[in-house]
Amino acid sequence: MLAGKTQSRLVLLACSLVLLLLPSMVNDYVLSLMVIGGIYAILCTGLNLFMGQTGQISFGHNAFAAFGCYGSAILATIHRWPPLLALGFSALLASLAAIVIGLPTLRLRGHYLAMATLALGLIIYDLSVQLDWLTAGFLGISAIPAIGLGSWRLHGDNQYYYFVWLLVGLGLWIYVRIVHSRVGRALSAIAGDEVAARSLGINVSRYKLVAFVISAIYSSVAGSLLAHYLSYVSPEVIGLGMITLLFTMLFVGGIGTTTGPILGAVLISVLPSVLTGFKDYQQLIYGALLLLVIMFAPRGLYSLGKLQHVIAGFHR
């Protein structure tokens, strides 16, 4: 039996190889699903830091994705900013918004925090509809330029695929660095027992805010990528449907685990297309599969990997 660390590295290497070779094995449609899956993987990794690692709840991260979507769309399309600069500036705006919103709302806990963040998502959705002089209302903003800087632009699904998955890797690396740092330990302590964390001298309010802001940056970056990739954004993209999707991805993949949310993001992005053959029964089967995952792998699909270790343990 290989040591845990070596085994993890081998799995990581195998996954990287598959991701690297995937464009030569699948058609453009599947590749586009993988791009969308990668973008959602970035969003889920950020949300996982706030929810899985810090033990908080947010129904409002679509608001920060909206900062990215609309920030990039408005700056790059109307004001002709270089898309990468628009992406960075939108992330900065999202982080400032997270500080302003987080300072009062993160005093709340549990259901109250859930309701406050839900309200945030709804307000931002409503603003994206009502401020039509800025957002073009339900019509949305189209012809958003592709990601690029100066004369360089990403072309086609193939290039987007590698760019997005490079960012997924970067996002995951930052996530792992945070989790294994002193900040990560403090976040775990807050998730475990807030009173105990405070008693140990951990500044709970500050670290909650740090996690909230970092996750908002992830959301905004993912939102920008989505806008540039789809070259279109409308209120529907950042509505409540996005939150439902994010929660499904997090819980199906395995909330609080390192790579589970990425697995969930890819699976939930690809699954509806896999089920199209079932026609009218597509939603029924989709729901039944989700139910099965929650029933038999309540800690997400990631935990099934651990199950193999348990089975191996029985046979030893």
Add this chain to the structure above:
Amino acid sequence: MTTTTAALLETESFAASYGKIEALRCCSLHVMPGEAVVVLGPNGAGKSTLMRALMGLVPSRGQVRFDGRSIENWSTQNRAKMGMVLVPEGRGILGPLTVMENLELGAYGRYGRVPRSNIKASFEMVFELLPRLEERRSQKAGSLSGGEQQMLAIGRALMAEPRLLLLDEPSLGLAPRVVDEIFEMLVKLKERGLALLLVEQKAPPALQIAQRVYVLRTGQIVAAVAPRDTDPEALAQLYLGA
């Protein structure tokens, strides 16, 4: 109650409430350096509220001085940095983390402020005092027994290098033999000069280490006695309010 200026912790007219409900009224107590003080009281007397209010986890009124400095407006983390560390009711152990990781969290406020060698020395001190934790250092804290978890909670608090250790019912939910073990360890801590303030429902083990006992009933201190000079029956009557 009048106190000397040398008290490590001192409260006067200390009160705490949850909204309109007053859980603690007009409490005055003090703990001298190296002293073990016990607050006894039945369920619902306000013992945990007292501990939480002293740590700044619950809004409070009145005066609190630690080492001669008024700390009423201090945040919990600043009180912890000053040397007041709470072992909360229910232990607050982080189950998914290992014993070592839990202990590291105890020294959280010290990283960057003191040399790493000091923190290493704290680990050695904790392992010397609680050898079972060293044996289980790589084990997930959630898989420890109740007694071991209580030891870990105390060990983690010791990693913060406290001058006053606040313990909220350390015997809660533990078998009598384990309770004895915990209190034997508290005696060792007292012998090392650490001041202890513990709240307890179980009087017999607590009285063995206490130099002074406060009896708390319905949010008020109704008596302050030295256990050596007090008849156990009289103490029981104070406790029960008979």
